[in-house]
Amino acid sequence: MGPLGRETWAQRLGTFRASPSAFMAGPEGEDLGRDLLSDLRSEKLSEPMKVALLALSLEYPDQLWPDAPAAEAAATSLLDTLVLLPPRPSALRRPLLLAATTALAAGGALNPASGASGRLLPLLLGLASGRDLGRSFCPASEQRPLQATAWECLRELESCRPGLLGGCLGLLRALLGREGPAQPLSLLLALALRNALVIQARAGAGLQGLLTAGESSMEGGPWNWMLAEEGEVHLQPQAPSWPAAEEDECGLAALELSPEEARELRATVAQLLDASYLLTPVAQAQLLWLLGWALRGLRGQPPVLFKPQLVRLLGTAQLTLLHAMLALKAAFGEALFTAQDEALLLRRLTLAAQHPALPLPTHLFYLHCLLNFPENWPLGPTGEEAAPLLLGSQLCRGLLPSLLHEPMALLARLHLLCLLCVEDEEKEGKGQDRSPRHYLEELLAGLRQRAALDGGPRALATLCFQASYLVAHCLAGQPVVLIPLTQGLAQLYRARPALAPHFVDLLDHVGPELQEPLRVALRQEVASRPGREEALRWHLQMLASVADGDAQSATLSFLRAAAAHCTDWGLQQALLRVCRALLRAGVGGGLADLLQELARQLEDPDGQDHARLYYILLAHLAGPKLGVALGPSLAAPALASSLVAENQGFAAALMVQEAPAPIRLSVGPRRAEGAVPVLRLQVEVLEPVYSLELRFRVEGQLYAPLGAVHVPCLCPGRPTRPLLLPLQPRRPAPARLAVRALYSTPSGLTCHAHLPPLLVAFADLFLPFPQPPEGAQLDFFEELWDSCLPKGTESRLWCPLGPEGLEALVSRHLEPFVVVAQPRCTFFPARSRLTGPRRWGASSPQPSVWVVTD
């Protein structure tokens, strides 16, 4: 196919960008990558269009070239295109370099075996270091921009393949001292240094002269992949320079640096920091993060090197710089920030979190930083938001919420206020009128007032409930806050019952400290209403959530009054949902009457049916079972439809469920128990099991039918007596017993489970034999033998044996009955006594066996 026209490409790009996956699934998807590469060399397409094609390849290389070979081929083609460009200025060189880099790095094709990598890396390093690549490569005017681009490409490759430029550290250092752009070089050096330190620390090696290797180290010869190969194995989450991270995660403490290496390292870091003012603020911040990462935990590298930079940075409004300072603070703590420095940093952060010249997102982020401030000596538990110790209420004054704030700012500041209230509570006996707590109460009242506004936006209501939730969460232990909060919320409900869904949601999420009193207050609030308001729908929804066994009569009389006004299906269902909640809560007497009334009174047949069903359930099921039957469905917890959920809930509760067995059975040691052989079963349970019935079955007519075993209750971890299963063998043969269990769970469900089969050994079918006195076994056996003979019969038989021989056969099946080991004499205590073998030739393949039976 010839090259596509400009229009066609513009249209294709548009369609692709609208939905890349849809495009790739379409008929044109397959060819896109190939067409793009070939049309880059077409003379018909304009440069801007080619730039657009390259821009696409920068964003979607995975779609265009989905595997490593394709990415490798694409990178090769892009490099060919680059080399073939005529030596006049062109807008394509930069994007071609970027595209080749992206294709290799994103496509996973960056490795020593890749030809394209072997071409791209020296090209980039040559461009970056300003080496002469020959006039033909690019005109002089493009050299500077290409140089900067080459540095960026190298940095990206180093990011994706740590250690790739480990061999160039010496060269990079040497270049930093010369003229040329400082920023890309500084950033690359810092990154490569950090990666080299991490890789070498893992390998337990030093820097091995990497920093001092001269410029010649990378010239000529193939690319040095050694460090990158090490790094590849360990490409893993970078150790964040944050105290919450594991101390040894970055593992730099293992790095052994010689004094000379340590000096070189220090000199390099100092060189980087000294030139850092030449970098843009965002790049300065990156440099600080990288160097902080590099030096954290490294022995013999005091962080004082950073100190000269800090005062300059502390004064700026730049988000990235202050953030990088906090990272250094977290990484080095007291080694870099004295207590006074810490206080100053905290003050600057507090100031920045409220400075009117900064935008809201910045304020909010600084507030987050305040509550996660890396203190030198943190008190509370790590990982929890808390106000730093040095942040007193005086400092916080400007950070407290007011109704005028945006919702997010209000919530963030409210959180801080709550933390202050916690502290305030700890400092007892202040008795101030204007305590943070009073302010909190006023603020919450203001929020409720706004939420109560009829027709107001839902966001206002949501904000009010979020604030209430936050307060209940932070100040759960302070009744002095929760009591007015509960009252206020009850008032809010009175003013605007339409907020019922918010109340239900709040009740679902808060802890019992607020949940319990609020539930009571809301129930009273609803029950005190006449049941015929416009808001009946909301009252019923509310009541379904808060109704329980308490104050039954008020609730029932409200429902009775409401029933007359429940004229449509929706209201009737809402009413029945309340009844259902009461059923679950175990409300009895009055409810039965109400349900009967409803079954007669409701107009809608569906409502009548439900009322009747509930009545029947109430009359026939015991409390716990009823609770489960009406509780949230176990069978379909994710299904939102209440109708389906209800049906499945019943089905689940009232039918026997197939379940994986929480029971383990095993055969225990034998012991004489009465006149028949008895299996002693050991039973273990993983969860409590009630009314357990174990049923056993054996194939064929080997034994008489086996009875079931019943156990009232079994609990995990509690010792249990063995269960006894008497066997009546009809034919003495080993067998597998199929076992089924029927039991109830603590939640009231009845379950049925198949257990793994039990193996009944041959030996299990005989009564255990009392041990004869020590030393007298042989005589004992002979007497026994002889005592059988007068009445019984003696026989002798020869039988073929498998390769195991008689010894193994006896020890496998008859071991418990062996009276004398040599010569082997065994006694079977069965209904018909049986003894033998008496004698046999040990080496004979067909031993003779004497048997005597009575």
Place this chain on the structure above:
Amino acid sequence: MAQRAVWLISHESGTPLGGIVKFSRRYPTVEKRAKVFNGASYVPVPEDGPFLKALLFELRLLDDEKDFLESRDSCSHINKTSIYGVPVGGEELWPVVAFLKNGMIYACVPLVEQTLSPRPPLISISGISQGFELLFGVQDFLSSGQKTDSELNTKLSQLSDLLLQTCPFGTLLDANLQNSLDSINSASVTHLQKQPAWKTGTYKGKPQVSISITEKVNSMQYDKQEIADTWQVVGVVTCKCDLEGSMPNVTISLSLPTNGSPLQDILVHPCVTSLDSAILTSSSIDAMDDSAFSGPYKFPLTPPLESFNLCYYTSQVPVPPILGFYQVKEEEVQLKITVNLKLHESVKNSFEFCEAHIPFYNRGPITHVEYKASFGQLEVFREKSLLVWIIGQKFPKSMEISLSGTITFGAKNHEKQPFDQICIGGTAYLKLHFRILDYTLTGCYVDQHSVQVFASGKPKISTYRKLISSDYYIWNSKAPAPVTYGSLLLLDLSFLQSPLPQLKKKQLHFKGIPIPEA
């Protein structure tokens, strides 16, 4: 510290999707790292369509607010920063940095170089601040000078090229996009030794330095016993240094007159090379005393080429420039209002403009107004339920003006009349808008002779000053009004130490009690 993707979305409420993706850029090499670093908790960056929908929902920008939706309205779904978890395809993409500014949503997804479960604290993710800076940079670029839609579209079309310069692989190199645009346009600039990355070229021409100080004053006035009025000045000093040489050194000093109000909370531009510790520590957080540092505030710096904000500051002046008093009385269908305004004698009585906007929220349209103004004219915007009292360029000699009137409203129509969540019941405010040129409330100025420039040639130095009102509210003293913690606390202190005699004076004044001359 890299970004996985960036989006610009115009928020268009009322359209089926609620918005349009105006620009998006993905960084596949960063995405590849995300896959490794995040491990099992990795969630891929979605396509534009699903992302748009999910983000608008998360930001509550879809119009559908009628019903309670747990995933949006649940009380436990609390966001305290502009960083969101956006549900996409059953998983949650986190962290998404996003904010809405002037109808445009700016969003990006920073790379987190560790596992996401449990979520690491935001403070430990370097990409968060980098992401913010990128978005702020884009926002500055789009909003600078842009007025019309076509200008905006031009800028949006330049964005792809600009990000190729400043953020080629997702790691931001310079948040100042305009800089990069200039450097594209002047590609032949030769980089000298030690050329800073934030300065894309050198200036050739007549040396000149221009410095302008803009102060904004905000205020909350209540005229109540139990609540103290508050006001604050926020200043910004903007500079443009056209100087030859690659790194000229300049020192700019801000000075105060003897009775000037000390500058506090000073934040400086990163080009400032060193800072006096007195500047660093002077802050509004501390209780004020006479020993507060009052300048001169010296800023040694190496200026960038473009215009930049040298520093921001705040200041607590002793009195608000205009004292106000506003009373609203509801009488059946009518409202009776009384407004008194008094310009403080120390303030320059020469305005570029001065207006008082008196809105009436949560009511119907204005049907009838009867009023008496001692000065200026009143404009009535009936449909908007708004009165604008145009005071003009000067207060009269007495420095005091008043307005009283009776306003009648028609039936409330939710669609047309403005809703306000604050002005419920009797709560109401008037807002002052004014501007005074060549004046600062703190007295802060730049002495031309104090500007030191270490560069070839003697530059022309020009300085400008102006005062603008911003959020200058006077609340109805007959009804509750929203307060800040500060205004409660301030009053507590005032009982103890009486540091604000002006406050009491004002209260006496408006209650018609003659103020004894000091």
